[in-house]
Amino acid sequence: MSKYDVVIIGGGVGGTASGAILASNGLNTLLIEKNQFIGGRCSTYEKEGFKIDIGVHSFGRTSNGPLGTVLKMIGMEDAIDWVLARNPGPVQYYQGKFWKFPKELEKLIPPSDFSSLIKILRDIMRIKDTKDLDNISIKTWLSKYSDNKLVHSFINILCGLYFVVSYNEASAGEFVRCLSSLVQNRSTGYPKGGCIAIPLAYAKAIEKFGGTVETGVTAKKIIIEDGKIQGVELDNNKFISSQLVISNAGIKETINNMVGRNYFDKIYLEKIDKLKYSMSAFSLKLALKKPITHFKVINSMSLDYEEKVRSVLEGEVPDKVDLFVPIPSNYDPELAPKEKQLIIAGTAVPRENFERNREKWISSTMETLEEMFPKFQNNLMWMEVTTPKDIESIGGKEASVVGISQTVDQTGVNRPATSLPIKGLYIVGGDAGGWGIGTELAAKSAIDCSKIILKQKK
Ligand SMILES: Cc1cc2nc3c(=O)[nH]c(=O)nc-3n(C[C@H](O)[C@H](O)[C@H](O)COP(=O)(O)OP(=O)(O)OC[C@H]3O[C@@H](n4cnc5c(N)ncnc54)[C@H](O)[C@@H]3O)c2cc1C
Numbered sequence: 313m314s315k316y317d318v319v320i321i322g323g324g325v326g327g328t329a330s331g332a333i334l335a336s337n338g339l340n341t342l343l344i345e346k347n348q349f350i351g352g353r354c355s356t357y358e359k360e361g362f363k364i365d366i367g368v369h370s371f372g373r374t375s376n377g378p379l380g381t382v383l384k385m386i387g388m389e390d391a392i393d394w395v396l397a398r399n400p401g402p403v404q405y406y407q408g409k410f411w412k413f414p415k416e417l418e419k420l421i422p423p424s425d426f427s428s429l430i431k432i433l434r435d436i437m438r439i440k441d442t443k444d445l446d447n448i449s450i451k452t453w454l455s456k457y458s459d460n461k462l463v464h465s466f467i468n469i470l471c472g473l474y475f476v477v478s479y480n481e482a483s484a485g486e487f488v489r490c491l492s493s494l495v496q497n498r499s500t501g502y503p504k505g506g507c508i509a510i511p512l513a514y515a516k517a518i519e520k521f522g523g524t525v526e527t528g529v530t531a532k533k534i535i536i537e538d539g540k541i542q543g544v545e546l547d548n549n550k551f552i553s554s555q556l557v558i559s560n561a562g563i564k565e566t567i568n569n570m571v572g573r574n575y576f577d578k579i580y581l582e583k584i585d586k587l588k589y590s591m592s593a594f595s596l597k598l599a600l601k602k603p604i605t606h607f608k609v610i611n612s613m614s615l616d617y618e619e620k621v622r623s624v625l626e627g628e629v630p631d632k633v634d635l636f637v638p639i640p641s642n643y644d645p646e647l648a649p650k651e652k653q654l655i656i657a658g659t660a661v662p663r664e665n666f667e668r669n670r671e672k673w674i675s676s677t678m679e680t681l682e683e684m685f686p687k688f689q690n691n692l693m694w695m696e697v698t699t700p701k702d703i704e705s706i707g708g709k710e711a712s713v714v715g716i717s718q719t720v721d722q723t724g725v726n727r728p729a730t731s732l733p734i735k736g737l738y739i740v741g742g743d744a745g746g747w748g749i750g751t752e753l754a755a756k757s758a759i760d761c762s763k764i765i766l767k768q769k770k
Pocket of ligand 1: 368561
């Protein structure tokens with residue numbers, strides 16, 4: 313039987329970040345990860361010299377956001393080498409052309425609606441207290457400014473990129489926090505080495521501060537006796553003793569299967585059962601013989617985005633897919649073999665009805681890419697397809713992109729807390745606490761959770 317100050321179940325961004333902070337504060341830390349690799353949904357694999365992200369990633373605030381804060385807290389600021397999305401910056405693809413945002417939108421939107429959009433952006437920067445907006449959907453909030461379809465579509469697409477849920481469900485408070493911090497920091501980018509560089513830097517920090525990281529190890533049960541955490545039982549029945557357990561395995565999985573529902577009261581369980589995950593995603597990973605674009609990140613958008621999301625949720629596949637297209641090898645040429653290019657193109661899909669439409673999703677996405685990059689298939693060496701099933705097998709959590717969705721009823725004070733109602737038991741990652749976009753939400757949850765634990769230890 314081994315004894316640790318803290319056992320962390322899961323090596324995603326949340327698990328590795330909390331491990332790094334706690335280990336650097338002297339806690340004897342063990343992190344176990346069921347996959348053979350670290351990173352969960354924020355991981356990268358290698359094929360024929362291409363280093364390919366499992367997801368479709370761009371990072372909102374890089375070193376200026378919570379991903380950087382984790383490293384500052386442990387005195388390892390330079391452990392991630394960020395490349396910023398500048399020269400060229402992010403572009404929108406709309407009606408056959410690439411547009412710079414927000415400058416060139418002026419050419420597409422009538423002057424009165426363009427001034428409304430500028431007013432929205434100015435107001436966002438001025439709002440100090442976003443709490444009052446937490447319970448209002450982005451759509452309701454936006455309707456006070458403009459009813460222009462393109463303005464709505466544009467904001468809805470940003471919301472889809474940030475939260476992977478439609479803007480009629482997502483929280484305006486969370487949107488304002490995210491967009492204003494992005495505009496203030498102007499540091500969107502991507503790490504050298506692929507997205508895995510982030511959890512890998514945190515995992516290395518755990519080891520640097522005397523902790524242990526074990527991959528290929530699955531937690532089966534969190535053991536509780538007399539209302540107190542005793543430790544973790546692995547699927548090989550080995551027991552690891554610790555009075556502090558942090559789970560990065562998902563709030564529902566932790567409560568329902570690892571701890572057991574009988575340890576929680578009815579009202580709490582009802583709340584947990586009602587929690588909803590964000591949508592899932594489907595993506596194509598394209599290995600190209602030679603570079604076909606100099607852009608680092610492209611978003612495609614259309615006028616009827618709200619209607620598109622509705623029909624996609626009902627199981628339809630649009631002819632033109634709204635795509636998020638990072639080009640990782642334009643950030644870091646080492647992510648592709650010399651003179652080759654790696655392009656990733658992804659879009660939000662519901663996991664429930666994806667498989668029966670799989671082929672149609674692939675062909676519609678290829679057609680949309682062909683429109684964006686004419687004849688690109690002449691340069692295609694091969695491509696990989698990542699589906700909701702793949703995401704679920706790596707990270708669980710109903711194949712969700714983000715975690716517990718940032719909807720009006722699940723953000724701010726309504727977000728599940730990182731501390732569970734059992735002393736010594738915590739959740740980190742995209743399922744509890746924090747605010748922000750994707751990995752930043754997970755890192756913020758880990759920072760807040762670690763601070764609670766360290767305060768209690770003192
Ligand atoms: C397609 C896609 C696109 C995305 N795009 C972006 C983006 O552009 N920008 C951005 O910031 N974010 C993006 N994200 C979201 C981001 O990747 C996630 O929000 C973040 O990585 C979630 O981290 P987490 O801490 O919740 O952990 P997870 O990634 O969920 O990891 C949890 C880990 O726990 C492990 N685990 C589970 N059960 C056990 C067990 N019993 N024993 C041991 N280990 C266990 C799992 O194997 C996994 O490794 C994207 C995600 C996807 C899928």
